[in-house]
Amino acid sequence: MRQPLSRELKDLLERGRDRQLRLAVTGLSRSGKTAFLTSLVNQLRHAGLEARLDLLPAAREGRLLGARRVNQQDLGVPRFPYDPAMAALSATPPRWPEPTRGISELRLTIRYRPARPGWFEGDSRQLTLDLFDYPGEWLLDLPLLAHDYPSWCRSQASLGGEQRAAHFADWQAAVAGLDPAGEADEARLAEIAEHYAAGLRGAREAGFADLQPGRFLLPGDLTGAPVLQFFPLPGIAEADPEALAALPETSNYATLARRFRYYQQHIVRPFYRDHFRRFDRQIVLVDLLGALNAGPERFQDLARALANLMQSFDYGRRSLLSRLFAPRIDRLAIAATKADHVTPEQHPRLVALLEALLAEPLKDLRFADVPVRALSVAAIRASEAREVEHHGRRTPALRGTGLDGEPLLLFPGEVPERLPDDAFWARQGFAFPAFRPLPLEGGALPHIRMDAALDWLIGDKLQ
Amino acid sequence: MRQPLSRELKDLLERGRDRQLRLAVTGLSRSGKTAFLTSLVNQLRHAGLEARLDLLPAAREGRLLGARRVNQQDLGVPRFPYDPAMAALSATPPRWPEPTRGISELRLTIRYRPARPGWFEGDSRQLTLDLFDYPGEWLLDLPLLAHDYPSWCRSQASLGGEQRAAHFADWQAAVAGLDPAGEADEARLAEIAEHYAAGLRGAREAGFADLQPGRFLLPGDLTGAPVLQFFPLPGIAEADPEALAALPETSNYATLARRFRYYQQHIVRPFYRDHFRRFDRQIVLVDLLGALNAGPERFQDLARALANLMQSFDYGRRSLLSRLFAPRIDRLAIAATKADHVTPEQHPRLVALLEALLAEPLKDLRFADVPVRALSVAAIRASEAREVEHHGRRTPALRGTGLDGEPLLLFPGEVPERLPDDAFWARQGFAFPAFRPLPLEGGALPHIRMDAALDWLIGDKLQ
Numbered sequence: 001m002r003q004p005l006s007r008e009l010k011d012l013l014e015r016g017r018d019r020q021l022r023l024a025v026t027g028l029s030r031s032g033k034t035a036f037l038t039s040l041v042n043q044l045r046h047a048g049l050e051a052r053l054d055l056l057p058a059a060r061e062g063r064l065l066g067a068r069r070v071n072q073q074d075l076g077v078p079r080f081p082y083d084p085a086m087a088a089l090s091a092t093p094p095r096w097p098e099p100t101r102g103i104s105e106l107r108l109t110i111r112y113r114p115a116r117p118g119w120f121e122g123d124s125r126q127l128t129l130d131l132f133d134y135p136g137e138w139l140l141d142l143p144l145l146a147h148d149y150p151s152w153c154r155s156q157a158s159l160g161g162e163q164r165a166a167h168f169a170d171w172q173a174a175v176a177g178l179d180p181a182g183e184a185d186e187a188r189l190a191e192i193a194e195h196y197a198a199g200l201r202g203a204r205e206a207g208f209a210d211l212q213p214g215r216f217l218l219p220g221d222l223t224g225a226p227v228l229q230f231f232p233l234p235g236i237a238e239a240d241p242e243a244l245a246a247l248p249e250t251s252n253y254a255t256l257a258r259r260f261r262y263y264q265q266h267i268v269r270p271f272y273r274d275h276f277r278r279f280d281r282q283i284v285l286v287d288l289l290g291a292l293n294a295g296p297e298r299f300q301d302l303a304r305a306l307a308n309l310m311q312s313f314d315y316g317r318r319s320l321l322s323r324l325f326a327p328r329i330d331r332l333a334i335a336a337t338k339a340d341h342v343t344p345e346q347h348p349r350l351v352a353l354l355e356a357l358l359a360e361p362l363k364d365l366r367f368a369d370v371p372v373r374a375l376s377v378a379a380i381r382a383s384e385a386r387e388v389e390h391h392g393r394r395t396p397a398l399r400g401t402g403l404d405g406e407p408l409l410l411f412p413g414e415v416p417e418r419l420p421d422d423a424f425w426a427r428q429g430f431a432f433p434a435f436r437p438l439p440l441e442g443g444a445l446p447h448i449r450m451d452a453a454l455d456w457l458i459g460d461k462l463q
Numbered sequence: 464m465r466q467p468l469s470r471e472l473k474d475l476l477e478r479g480r481d482r483q484l485r486l487a488v489t490g491l492s493r494s495g496k497t498a499f500l501t502s503l504v505n506q507l508r509h510a511g512l513e514a515r516l517d518l519l520p521a522a523r524e525g526r527l528l529g530a531r532r533v534n535q536q537d538l539g540v541p542r543f544p545y546d547p548a549m550a551a552l553s554a555t556p557p558r559w560p561e562p563t564r565g566i567s568e569l570r571l572t573i574r575y576r577p578a579r580p581g582w583f584e585g586d587s588r589q590l591t592l593d594l595f596d597y598p599g600e601w602l603l604d605l606p607l608l609a610h611d612y613p614s615w616c617r618s619q620a621s622l623g624g625e626q627r628a629a630h631f632a633d634w635q636a637a638v639a640g641l642d643p644a645g646e647a648d649e650a651r652l653a654e655i656a657e658h659y660a661a662g663l664r665g666a667r668e669a670g671f672a673d674l675q676p677g678r679f680l681l682p683g684d685l686t687g688a689p690v691l692q693f694f695p696l697p698g699i700a701e702a703d704p705e706a707l708a709a710l711p712e713t714s715n716y717a718t719l720a721r722r723f724r725y726y727q728q729h730i731v732r733p734f735y736r737d738h739f740r741r742f743d744r745q746i747v748l749v750d751l752l753g754a755l756n757a758g759p760e761r762f763q764d765l766a767r768a769l770a771n772l773m774q775s776f777d778y779g780r781r782s783l784l785s786r787l788f789a790p791r792i793d794r795l796a797i798a799a800t801k802a803d804h805v806t807p808e809q810h811p812r813l814v815a816l817l818e819a820l821l822a823e824p825l826k827d828l829r830f831a832d833v834p835v836r837a838l839s840v841a842a843i844r845a846s847e848a849r850e851v852e853h854h855g856r857r858t859p860a861l862r863g864t865g866l867d868g869e870p871l872l873l874f875p876g877e878v879p880e881r882l883p884d885d886a887f888w889a890r891q892g893f894a895f896p897a898f899r900p901l902p903l904e905g906g907a908l909p910h911i912r913m914d915a916a917l918d919w920l921i922g923d924k925l926q
Contacts, residue, residue, distance in 0.1 A: 069649060069650070070649075070713070071647060071649055071689070071713065071718060072649070072689060075688065075689040075690040075721070075722055075725040075729075076685065076688055076690050076725070076729055077688055078685070078686060078687035078688045079649065079653065079687050079688065079689060081687060082650075083650050102684060104687065184534060186532060186533075186534055186535070186542065187532070187545075187546050190542065220683065220684040221565060221683040221684045222539065222541070223541060224541030224542050224544065224567065225538065225539055225540055225541045225542065226534070226535060226538040226542060227538040227539050250533070250534065255534060258538070259538055262538040262539070266538075266539055
């Protein structure tokens with residue numbers, strides 16, 4: 001077959017000439033990854049026509065000609081299910097797309113006219129945009145690389161409050177009688193590990209996010225493999241480290257420690273090596289409103305999870321990440337999603353709260369010279385902003401349709417500008433509803449500030 | 464941590480001293496792999512006590528002391544679900560275990576007394592037995608390595624008869640308008656490929672076995688990946704090979720051909736490299752009675768599938784296999800399963816029929832000097848042999864319980880000793896029922912000739 005230039009070489013050249021960009025979208029489950037990526041593709045597909053992208057200069061200036069899906073590069077990575085997502089949004093009544101599992105990929109070719117055409121180049125140029133979507137839960141496993149098994153056990157023992165602990169009651173009962181020095185029984189360890197995984201699943205269902213090991217939540221083809229059958233051993237903190245290390249290879253302790261190391265080497269590291277380090281830019285989605293809805297313990301949990309997650313973007317010399325590889329993400333965005341669930345005048349507060357929540361990680365990132373920006377977006381806007389008369393005053397409100405099909409008109413409350421204090425939680429001043437997507441009327445998906453996100457993530461490549 | 468000898472080195476030494484054996488169980492779906500492996504573990508666990516293993520000398524002579532499950536070696540391979548299988552068989556009413564998906568593993572340590580104890584060795588010895596279970600469908604992909612994409616298309620076009628073709632009608636309609644030279648549209652190729660996969664699944668449900676590519680039936684984590692989105696292009700046989708090769712990289716033809724090559728390199732080869740070549744011995748299970756029940760087209764299909772499958776065991780110098788690696792399986796068994804579904808005097812006919820069906824592959828194997836043996840077994844016997852009076856003559860019969868709970872007493876028919884001819888199919892003389900497992904009464908699982916299978920597969924290591 002005629003192959004004038006190998007695929008890899010061509011990709012390399014395109015990148016060298018700024019014509020290729022690898023952009024990853026991540027976030028904890030239910031943060032809105034699928035909606036974000038669907039909308040991103042949809043806006044770029046409609047860029048030349050109906051899309052409203054005034055905050056993206058190339059679009060505003062009429063230089064963005066459109067985008068086309070082309071064959072992705074890595075044939076072994078699932079394709080991002082754009083068509084099924086659009087089908088769900090176009091259904092009667094419209095539905096939210098099914099969440100993705102694991103990593104997925106989609107490649108776009110974007111045509112645009114440069115702001116100042118060069119001498120030798122034609123009228124239009126191409127940018128190849130590789131889009132990736134992967135679970136933020138995988139990033140929660142990075143801190144696990146800094147541990148050995150005993151220190152990981154200690155770190156997990158100190159996590160969370162009563163609500164979280166309640167999900168692990170069955171596991172606590174099952175693990176109680178396990179002697180670290182005892183001979184390992186695979187079937188029994190598997191059973192205790194299944195209680196642990198059930199605890200993680202239950203906690204996630206209840207809105208908790210700071211959950212390790214992340215793969216226990218999406219085991220895929222590893223279901224039933226010993227590498228996913230470990231858990232922290234309670235009481236290890238008090239044990240003598242040398243005595244532990246001297247336990248025989250077939251003991252419970254040594255068996256669990258071996259599985260922990262295998263998980264580090266064969267699950268966590270390969271993701272960073274094969275995928276993460278190849279992303280040029282990333283956007284992290286955060287469902288801040290959901291956490292405000294869920295109450296103080298889960299809000300604290302989200303804060304801890306995000307602090308963990310952000311370590312993956314810390315390029316400092318002494319960071320965990322730099323021990324794995326020389327990092328090279330050149331731009332990062334952090335977005336509070338579902339902004340359409342609060343009234344427009346609350347949006348600046350949403351960004352302020354996101355920045356307050358991430359104050360420490362953001363300091364680290366800025367110190368490490370990683371360009372980062374915080375935003376609020378609604379990838380697929382599902383409500384309309386209105387004003388209503390209330391006691392003779394005009395106040396802002398949202399109009400939309402509930403998931404049950406009931407029309408809603410409401411004011412969901414004020415977003416705190418700073419980290420919420422006890423007074424805020426005592427008032428319980430916040431309750432946002434879930435909206436069903438608006439019916440599609442042809443054209444691009446309605447959104448809030450997707451153009452601002454696009455400008456930060458790819459705008460400079462369209463100059 | 465104290466590690467006097469690395470795990471790998473220790474394994475290597477054990478193997479060198481004949482103390483370790485890697486035994487794989489395979490077969491097409493519904494051939495009885497899960498029941499076989501469950502029974503094999505169960506018999507060895509009960510070997511010193513209740514198990515009836517008279518055909519295994521070490522057991523008959525009281526030298527087999529028992530077996531214990533120990534931690535498996537490869538932490539990334541799912542453990543064979545022995546406990547859930549036993550739980551299903553012990554339920555009221557008893558159920559057949561859930562079939563396994565993909566590869567799984569289980570390690571046993573067997574203690575035995577050698578027939579002639581050596582000078583320096585103690586009274587008992589250990590054999591470490593690694594058991595593997597994997598889908599026979601994966602072996603059907605080996606012949607695919609001998610093809611390039613156009614020749615594979617031709618090979619698939621000539622397959623099967625009307626009943627099989629009916630499952631692919633939707634795919635035929637979808638692929639009809641696809642121009643090999645046209646620009647590839649990922650979404651459209653994905654849709655046509657889904658029709659193809661649905662055809663394969665439908666054909667398998669209907670009892671067909673000769674289905675490629677095998678991974679389309681068990682996609683696992685590759686669901687939605689382009690590597691599982693190819694299919695044969697009809698009409699390629701008439702096309703000019705040079706014209707095809709000159710088609711651009713983005714054409715439908717070149718896109719499908721690229722995915723086909725990726726499938727060969729990243730799916731088929733790794734299984735042979737990482738797993739298959741490490742098995743010392745294998746047993747292939749065949750549901751011959753099921754095919755007899757299903758009629759001539761499916762029986763022919765099974766014959767073709769088995770001929771394909773057996774290529775994986777052909778060590779001849781010019782074989783497909785020897786191009787991949789230097790093969791080393793030192794013993795092979797082929798077993799017709801579910802022998803308890805016919806009366807005992809039919810068992811020799813079952814073996815004769817199996818040998819007739821595999822006559823050509825068996826010739827190749829014997830020529831290549833691979834020790835191979837054909838057997839009939841019932842891994843978990845679900846019926847009892849009886850005699851009944853019929854028109855004044857005593858005739859053999861089976862007693863059991865149907866899947867619906869109804870007691871059954873019947874003579875299922877005669878197994879043909881040779882490949883069935885038109886006369887046999889015209890008589891429709893054969894119909895065996897599905898039995899529910901017998902209630903467990905403690906002790907070992909009831910079986911037919913599991914001891915003969917064990918003797919051939921591991922007996923020489925227990926001398």
